[in-house]
Amino acid sequence: MRELEFIEWIYSQGRFDPAVVPVGPGDDLAVVQVGPEGLLAGTDQVLDGVHFILGEHGPRAGGRKAMARNLSDVAAMAALPLAALATVSLPKGLSRHDAQEIYLGMREIGDVFDCPLIGGDMGSWAHPLAISVTILARPRGISPVLRSGAKPGDAICVTGHFGGAWRSPRHLLFTPRIAEARVLAGQFGLHAMIDVSDGLARDLGHVCRASGLGAQVNAAAVPVSAAAGPAGLAAALHDGEDYELLFTLSEEDANTLLDTQPLGVSVSRIGTMTPGEDMVLIDSAGRRKPLRPGGWEHQT
Amino acid sequence: MRELEFIEWIYSQGRFDPAVVPVGPGDDLAVVQVGPEGLLAGTDQVLDGVHFILGEHGPRAGGRKAMARNLSDVAAMAALPLAALATVSLPKGLSRHDAQEIYLGMREIGDVFDCPLIGGDMGSWAHPLAISVTILARPRGISPVLRSGAKPGDAICVTGHFGGAWRSPRHLLFTPRIAEARVLAGQFGLHAMIDVSDGLARDLGHVCRASGLGAQVNAAAVPVSAAAGPAGLAAALHDGEDYELLFTLSEEDANTLLDTQPLGVSVSRIGTMTPGEDMVLIDSAGRRKPLRPGGWEHQT
Structure with missing residues (x-):
C-alpha cells in the first residue's frame, strides 16, 4: 500500500x-x-x-x-x-x-x-x-493559498534549487520559507502553492490533481542544486526533501516577480499549467516526454 | 528520568x-x-x-x-x-x-x-x-476549568469507580466524560478539574501542586471498581487509566450535586482540599497516613 x-x-x-x-x-x-x-x-x-x-x-x-x-x-x-x-x-x-x-x-x-x-x-x-x-x-490578512487554485496558462515557479537534499545538511538545517511565502502571497496573486517535500515532480502532481489540470515543465529551466550530484535533473525532479516553494500565478504576475526578484532566494519559472491531466517534461531539443512522479514517498 | x-x-x-x-x-x-x-x-x-x-x-x-x-x-x-x-x-x-x-x-x-x-x-x-x-x-460558553483553581475547603469529587481499568476492557472502551463535564461545569461552580489517567492519587497530586494546596482523602469514600480485584483501595488509588473526572467545588455546591446526582454516572465526594501541600489518607478508624502518588507513569 x-x-x-x-x-x-x-x-x-x-x-x-x-x-x-x-x-x-x-x-x-x-x-x-x-x-x-x-x-x-x-x-x-x-x-x-x-x-x-x-x-x-x-x-x-x-x-x-x-x-x-x-x-x-x-x-x-x-x-x-x-x-x-x-x-x-x-x-x-x-x-x-x-x-x-x-x-x-x-x-x-x-x-x-x-x-x-x-x-x-x-x-x-x-x-x-x-x-x-x-x-x-x-492567515493574518492573507487568505490561505491552496493546492487547488491553479489555472490553465499559469506560470509554475519555484524558490531555490533542487536535488540531493537528503545527502546534504539541507534536509536537517533548512529554514522554512515562511517569510518568502508571505512576500509572494502578499504582493502577487498566487493561485496555488505547495512546499516540495516529496519531490518536485510528485508535488507538482499534487497541485495538478487538486486543480484538475496538467503541466509542462521545461527541463532546462529547473534549478538544479549543486548537491544533486551526477544525477542532475533527475535528482532535482525526484529526490524531494528540498522544502522549497512551488507556486502558480498568472503569466503577467510571474513576469513582474521574475524581473523584480523580491526574495532573498532566487525564483525560477519552470513551466506552465495546462488543460488536461498530463504532466510533460520538455527537453532542450524540444522533445516531450511524460513527467512521472518518482519522488520520495513513505512506503507502506 | x-x-x-x-x-x-x-x-x-x-x-x-x-x-x-x-x-x-x-x-x-x-x-x-x-x-x-x-x-x-x-x-x-x-x-x-x-x-x-x-x-x-x-x-x-x-x-x-x-x-x-x-x-x-x-x-x-x-x-x-x-x-x-x-x-x-x-x-x-x-x-x-x-x-x-x-x-x-x-x-x-x-x-x-x-x-x-x-x-x-x-x-x-x-x-x-x-x-x-x-x-x-x-469553550463554547463555559470557561475552561483548570487544575490550578482549587480552594482550601473545597470538596473533592469524582465520577464513577476506580481501579483495575488496565486489566479490564475499560481502558480501551471508555467514553470520555465530555457530556458529564459540561453538565458539571455548566450547573455548578467547579474550581478545578482533571481526568484521572495516571491514577487517582497522582492526578489529585497534579491538582494540589497546580493549586498550591494539600488534600485529605477519606479511604472509605473512594469508589472502588469491581475490576480493582483483591488490591481494592490501593488499586483504586494508584492503577490509573480510569478516565473519570476528579474536580473540586465549594462544600455547598458539592452537597447540591451529591443530592441531585444529575449525571448518568454516580458522583462521589472523596475528600477535602486543605491548606499546605500534604496529601493525607484517612482510614475508617480515623488514622491519617501520607497519600503518595504511586500511580502509573510513563517511565523514561
Whole structure:
C-alpha cells in the first residue's frame, strides 16, 4: 500500500461540515472556522531511520526537523505559525541530555517564527525515536493559498534549487520559507502553492490533481542544486526533501516577480499549467516526454 | 528520568506571551487566544506495548484509545471538541485492512462527539505502531476549568469507580466524560478539574501542586471498581487509566450535586482540599497516613 492511496481512502471517509472545516485534509494544512480568519492546522512526524538517523544526525537535528517540516507546511499556505504541540516516543536508555536536545531542536527553529510549544506528551519504549509535531497557524490578512487554485496558462515557479537534499545538511538545517511565502502571497496573486517535500515532480502532481489540470515543465529551466550530484535533473525532479516553494500565478504576475526578484532566494519559472491531466517534461531539443512522479514517498 | 521531572524542565524553558497563550503547557489542554473564546489544544500518544497491545487488542482499539485519551483531556477542561489530527507510524507489513482499522477506531469515538479528523501523516517503519493524536477544542460558553483553581475547603469529587481499568476492557472502551463535564461545569461552580489517567492519587497530586494546596482523602469514600480485584483501595488509588473526572467545588455546591446526582454516572465526594501541600489518607478508624502518588507513569 502506498501512502497516497491510503490517504485518499481516508479522504473518501471524511464528511466535513464546510461551516466548521472549510478546507479538510488533502492540502498542506486544514482550515477550521475559528475566529474571524479561521485557523490552520496540520501534523507531520519524524521517525528515526526514515526521516533522519538519530545515531548519525543527533537528537537536536531530529527535533529541529520535526518542527521545521511543519513550519514548511505553514509556508505552503502563506500563513503565520501560532503554536505547536509535540509527542515524543523516547528509546529506553536515551539520556536526559538527549531528550532535552530533541526539545531544544524544536525550539531552535520554532523560536525563529515566534512559534511556542504549548503542549506535549512523552512516552518511553524499547524502540526507536518518533517525534510527531502538530502546528497551528493563522492567515493574518492573507487568505490561505491552496493546492487547488491553479489555472490553465499559469506560470509554475519555484524558490531555490533542487536535488540531493537528503545527502546534504539541507534536509536537517533548512529554514522554512515562511517569510518568502508571505512576500509572494502578499504582493502577487498566487493561485496555488505547495512546499516540495516529496519531490518536485510528485508535488507538482499534487497541485495538478487538486486543480484538475496538467503541466509542462521545461527541463532546462529547473534549478538544479549543486548537491544533486551526477544525477542532475533527475535528482532535482525526484529526490524531494528540498522544502522549497512551488507556486502558480498568472503569466503577467510571474513576469513582474521574475524581473523584480523580491526574495532573498532566487525564483525560477519552470513551466506552465495546462488543460488536461498530463504532466510533460520538455527537453532542450524540444522533445516531450511524460513527467512521472518518482519522488520520495513513505512506503507502506 | 521520570516524565514529570522532564515535563517540568520543559515548562521551565517556555516563555509564553499571555496575550497569545493564556494557559501554557501543564494543564490537560493549553489555551491559545484565537477567536472570541480562545482555542484549546493538546496532544497524547498511544504506543504499542505501552498503552495497548496491538497483537492482543487489535488495531481498532489502538486508534480508538488514541482519540479517546485526547477527548478525555477535553472533558477535563469542560470544553467541546472541534477537530483532531493524527500521525501514525505503521509497522512494515501491517495490512491495509489493519491500517484502515486504526483510522476507523479513531473515527468510532471521534464521531460520538462530532470531532472530525482534519489532518494526518503516516509513515512506515520496521518498528511497532505509534499513534499520536492532537485535539482542538472550544469553550463554547463555559470557561475552561483548570487544575490550578482549587480552594482550601473545597470538596473533592469524582465520577464513577476506580481501579483495575488496565486489566479490564475499560481502558480501551471508555467514553470520555465530555457530556458529564459540561453538565458539571455548566450547573455548578467547579474550581478545578482533571481526568484521572495516571491514577487517582497522582492526578489529585497534579491538582494540589497546580493549586498550591494539600488534600485529605477519606479511604472509605473512594469508589472502588469491581475490576480493582483483591488490591481494592490501593488499586483504586494508584492503577490509573480510569478516565473519570476528579474536580473540586465549594462544600455547598458539592452537597447540591451529591443530592441531585444529575449525571448518568454516580458522583462521589472523596475528600477535602486543605491548606499546605500534604496529601493525607484517612482510614475508617480515623488514622491519617501520607497519600503518595504511586500511580502509573510513563517511565523514561
